[in-house]
Amino acid sequence: MSVGLEQPKSLIKVEGIRLSACSAGIYNKKRDDLALIEIAKDSVIAAAFTKNNFCAAPVEISKSNLQKANPQYCLINAGNANAGTGRVGVLNSKAICKELAKKINCIEEEVLPFSTGVIGEDLPVKKINQAIPTLIKNLSENSWLDVSKAIMTTDTMPKAISSQIKIDDSMINITGITKGSGMIKPNMATMLSFIATDANVTKEILDKIKQNSLFKSFNRITVDGDTSTNDSFILIATCKSKLPLIDNEDSKAFTILENEITEVCKKLAQTIVRDGEGATKFISIQVDGGNKISECLSIAYKVAESPLVKTAFTASDPNWGRIIAAIGNAEISDLDTSKINIYINDVCIVGNGERSDTYTEEKGKKVMICDEIVLKIELNRGNYSEQIWTTDLSHEYIKINAEYRN
Amino acid sequence: MSVGLEQPKSLIKVEGIRLSACSAGIYNKKRDDLALIEIAKDSVIAAAFTKNNFCAAPVEISKSNLQKANPQYCLINAGNANAGTGRVGVLNSKAICKELAKKINCIEEEVLPFSTGVIGEDLPVKKINQAIPTLIKNLSENSWLDVSKAIMTTDTMPKAISSQIKIDDSMINITGITKGSGMIKPNMATMLSFIATDANVTKEILDKIKQNSLFKSFNRITVDGDTSTNDSFILIATCKSKLPLIDNEDSKAFTILENEITEVCKKLAQTIVRDGEGATKFISIQVDGGNKISECLSIAYKVAESPLVKTAFTASDPNWGRIIAAIGNAEISDLDTSKINIYINDVCIVGNGERSDTYTEEKGKKVMICDEIVLKIELNRGNYSEQIWTTDLSHEYIKINAEYRN
Missing domain, CATH: 3.10.20.340 (ArgJ beta chain, C-terminal domain)
Structure with missing residues (x-):
């Protein structure tokens, strides 16, 4: 069941972002369950993660990697949360980051891992590693929808939205995807959400936008009051737009961009509720x-x-x-x-x-x-x-x- | 459904307490839905009520009457919570207390009203007033079980327990009844609970026992996390036992009595959980x-x-x-x-x-x-x-x- 949800269509490319999805066989049934997001160099990234004490291994590693390097890749799997898996879980998430880094020639810390699915089971590292070459090969600017499908768990529908706004005659693109329908009461973040814009902003400005947008969107929803171990929210600005750098909170461009990203976040957050487990209203x-x-x-x-x-x-x-x-x-x-x-x-x-x-x-x-x-x-x-x-x-x-x- | 619950049997009389139950026709189906508890003069009473901001009219009045007089009667109805009924609700609860007082020749403030059932509907004052003479006529020391049945709402089984303990060669009787199976997360009190003992104690000692017993029993249960508007807990000591007055917390008699009342409260609180709405475990x-x-x-x-x-x-x-x-x-x-x-x-x-x-x-x-x-x-x-x-x-x-x- 879901309320007022439609299949997302016509997602807008965001220059500087390429994506791909494939099946790594984590689910028994045949479906895409592994995804990759490539982020162009010089992009700016803001992130928020669950406050659950039992946060998952990939959350731990993503937080730590963000301190060490500027992320180039998000590697996401559904079907297994890699949470409650202790030291082995951390090693497993590191192993897949390492494999991707090796194959794609970047450093391990430039990869952020994300997992969602059943808690307490070991991550199928071998299956994921075997699928990584396919992921790399298929990277494309046009695969937002494929990735939104690959990260689903109990979701009945993929969740994605695009928006375009004009600021000073420059067109700014925003596209975001999210997943989640149960264990939903995000705490400073949502289940999994990846939002990208080609706007040109400083890290400080993007952090500010992240904070304000989350406050009004993903932090305002509840399905069952349960906060997931894996909640992660990633906001990317690829800085590829021709619009001059936004580096001031008092500028008109900041206000317009923040409002638009907040609207995208609100609509995405609401898709999670509309697809809430068993929802009829x-x-x-x-x-x-x-x-x-x-x-x-x-x-x-x-x-x-x-x-x-x-x-x-x-x-x-x-x-x-x-x-x-x-x-x-x-x-x-x-x-x-x-x-x-x-x-x-x-x-x-x-x-x-x-x-x-x-x-x-x-x-x-x-x-x-x-x-x-x-x-x-x-x-x-x-x-x-x-x-x-x-x-x-x-x-x-x-x-x-x-x-x-x- | 219920888990490990049995019909209560062989309840022990508590000297100084008489009770009765009858049908006032509050429910459409024929069942007892009105009850009266008579408390002998010189009894000592301790009470606790819901902390819900929207507390019901009878809770307001019981709290206020406890300030003004020593209660002689508890008048309890099921089928209608008289909550969310504003000024009219207060007048309605007062009207039935007044009617009972008139018929039984006590003052209005010596009656404590209690209601449980649907929120937001007006109390059927006329039906209740018409049934009051029957209630008075049928008062008996042996009607604990009848009353435990009359106060049920979604409960699948009456909830009652008796206990006897010997303190210094005197036998002390304790009998308690309770009701509740949904909207259960008592906050300083439970749904409705009436517990009586013939022990001879001061008001301070009874208050202490109430506080400690609640802390370990009714304040340790949850069915659905919802606190009722009508939660009330009444502990009565009729002081009819031959055992000398307990007026000191450091006495052995205090410890024995408190432990036993706590055990009774725990078991009663657990019956509510065992009969929790839809409970299978x-x-x-x-x-x-x-x-x-x-x-x-x-x-x-x-x-x-x-x-x-x-x-x-x-x-x-x-x-x-x-x-x-x-x-x-x-x-x-x-x-x-x-x-x-x-x-x-x-x-x-x-x-x-x-x-x-x-x-x-x-x-x-x-x-x-x-x-x-x-x-x-x-x-x-x-x-x-x-x-x-x-x-x-x-x-x-x-x-x-x-x-x-x-």
């Missing part, structure tokens, strides 16, 4: 009028992650009592519940902390049936607003996750 | 070797509330990668994952942060099939240990909660 939760960003987010996530709220959405049951119970669970100090209003789409459900005078069960049922739902919570105590995106919790979620390894 | 999560109580609990709850861990338990799939991912999500600072060992019952799954040398998938499957599972996590960094209890997450949970109001 795409739910935007907006909390307005909070005293702090953190209290808006705390309430939004309590509602988004309440199994009772999620199952009510699955059943299209306007059981709004569960929503107020979840809001109350955030335990915000001095929250005056009698000031709270709640809307589902255009229907006011709760006014001043109790059932709205204008609310009828019939109106509630009518909006709860929708695939796309905006749940707006007005706290009326401050000036902060936050929005996050989530899914419902269906039988299909249980089915997918009970049968995941079979 | 009863899971004890023990975290040993933490630096602080809070970090043990944080890890325990992250594991207990991870939908991915819970569905793996449902499927009896030893997908231990999900357990380590959940541990990592607690984001404990400086957690050295390479020191962590994990056991499921007697099988060592993870040793030093990676798959144990002695572990095989076969061994994992064999223990995951069990109904009762102890998941032990050794952090090896300190001297604190904590244990909590939870369930799996099954198709039945979704079914129950998608159909709850139908």
Whole structure:
């Protein structure tokens, strides 16, 4: 199941990025499960990784390699997370980086490894190494879509988006891909996401854009509240565009580029939620009028992650009592519940902390049936607003996750 | 479904407590849904209530009445939580207290109201008031079991337990009942729980016992991480026993009584988990070797509330990668994952942060099939240990909660 998702089409090349995908036989069934992204020299890279204490071996190595060299390659496999694999896991990830470096004639630290899939199983190094020559041979500017397919796990659809913006008469290209549909509550990063632009920016500027974009996109989604061991977010600027270097946060060019990259990140992040395991609804939760960003987010996530709220959405049951119970669970100090209003789409459900005078069960049922739902919570105590995106919790979620390894 | 639960039998009377139950027609189907507990004068009472900001009207009133008078009656209804009902809800709860007070000749503030059931619907005051004479007429020392049945909602079985202990040749009786199976993560209290003893104690001593018992019992369970708007825990000492007054924490009698009440509370709390909505497994999560109580609990709850861990338990799939991912999500600072060992019952799954040398998938499957599972996590960094209890997450949970109001 997925909500409002379409096959991505017409992805735009980003000069300085070549990609390829192939099957290394990591999955039993025949499908692409290994991918390579080549990054032109002189590109600038910003990265963010999971904060899970049990971070995967490839995350450890990517973090470490980023300190040592300017990355030239991202080597990504699906079907095996190489997490919970201890020292052997680290050696295995290093072995495939080394093999790629040898074959392609770069240094090992210029390769960033990424893995996604089952946790706790050893990485099939031999299979991956055998497939590396094919990956190298097939590198092409046109393979974004192939790679977006190769990195899928329980995703039902590839996730990719392109965008073009004009800044001072120069056309800037942005293309991004992502994967993920379960174990989704990114913590400073998402499952796997690779976004490239040909814009010409400094490292400091790209880091700033990364931070701001993540804050409003991948760090605002939850499917099941579980943060993956392998979350990684890579933002690449190949600097191939003719537009002069952006090196100042106060410039108009910075603002335009940041907004556009944020939009791309938001849409990509939302594709993950739309494809959330078992999802039958795409739910935007907006909390307005909070005293702090953190209290808006705390309430939004309590509602988004309440199994009772999620199952009510699955059943299209306007059981709004569960929503107020979840809001109350955030335990915000001095929250005056009698000031709270709640809307589902255009229907006011709760006014001043109790059932709205204008609310009828019939109106509630009518909006709860929708695939796309905006749940707006007005706290009326401050000036902060936050929005996050989530899914419902269906039988299909249980089915997918009970049968995941079979 | 429920795990290892049996119909309670042979409950022991507690001198000074009389009870009754009847149908007030709050549920469409014929069943008892209203109950009364009469507390002898000179009893001592300790109470704890939900910390949910949206606490229900009866919780508000019970808290306020406890400040004003020594309670003589608990008036409890199932089928309607009287939560999210604003000012009208408060008036409604007051109206039924007033009616009982009038009929029984006590003051309104000597009645504590309790409600459980659907949130957001108005309390059927008329139906309840009409049933009050029957409740009064039927008061009896022998009706503990009837009351435990009348307060059920999605519970599949009544939950009650009795215990007798000898202190200095005097026999002390303890009987307790509870209800709850969903929206369960008590926060300083449980769903509804009424426990009485004939022991003779001061108010200070009873408060102390309440605090310590709750800490080790009802505050150590989670079914779905949702805290109810109506959680209430009432501990009554009728002081009818011949044993001299316990007024000192350092006395042997205090220790014996506190231990026994804690045991009763633990068993009652565990019945809630055993009857957790859709539960097919009863899971004890023990975290040993933490630096602080809070970090043990944080890890325990992250594991207990991870939908991915819970569905793996449902499927009896030893997908231990999900357990380590959940541990990592607690984001404990400086957690050295390479020191962590994990056991499921007697099988060592993870040793030093990676798959144990002695572990095989076969061994994992064999223990995951069990109904009762102890998941032990050794952090090896300190001297604190904590244990909590939870369930799996099954198709039945979704079914129950998608159909709850139908």
